Amino acid sequence: MLHQNTVTFLQQLAEHNNRPWFDANRAAYTEAKDDFEKVVGELLKGLEATDSAYAGQKAKDCVFRIFRDVRFGKDKTPYKPNFGAAFSKGGKKSEVAGFYLHIEPGGKSFIGGGMWMPEAGILKKIRQEIDYNFADFLAITENKKFKQLFPSIEGEKLKTPPQGYAADNPAIEYLKLKSFVATHNAITIKQLTSPGFVAQCIHVFTTMQPFINFLNRAVD
Secondary structure, eight states: OOOHHHHHHHHHHHHOOSHHHHHHTHHHHHHHHHHHHHHHHHHHHHHHTTOGGGTTOOGGGTBOOSBOOOSSSSOOOSBOSSEEEEEOTTOTTOSSOEEEEEEOTTTOOEEEEEEOSOOHHHHHHHHHHHHHTHHHHHHHHTOHHHHHHOSSOBOOBOSSOOTTOOTTOTTHHHHTBSOEEEEEOOOOHHHHTSTTHHHHHHHHHHHHHHHHHHHHHHHO
């Protein structure tokens, strides 16, 4: 579970997203970062229990920097008001599908996973896998337990069918996607700071595993 101080730090950072405040509260940031990395380490142990590919990974292999790259985006605030970590067989820089944990107070925390904006070659393979094996894809995404946690598969979508696919293809709404993401939203502060939070994350990851396997089967 996360310590309440970690949640408080992120709440205050959202209100005071500037360098002078951050420098004055760097000790609180370090404490919050260490607390988040501890949770990430516990999640890695849970994942390793069922998949040896996670053996040897450290929290630093999963956790994203809080410092924002302001060169290209419209948002020029210097820090992300959240902690995020990606879990995959190759770490956060891997191009394979994996899980994601996002901690942001204000009702913005979520547990999710999938593949975000894959490069063109990988995207083509995923679309082909969905087209060829649409029944298998639906068996996963329409499963009752899956739907309870993940109401839909999300992602930026083309306005017209991708090249090579007809508009009446049964899978066309999925084939239009440019990302394939499932998220379990509205994680409360009470849940974040509950002793059962790590177990909750592992349950969500486990429920999502067949979806992740399908995506990775396409690119293996």
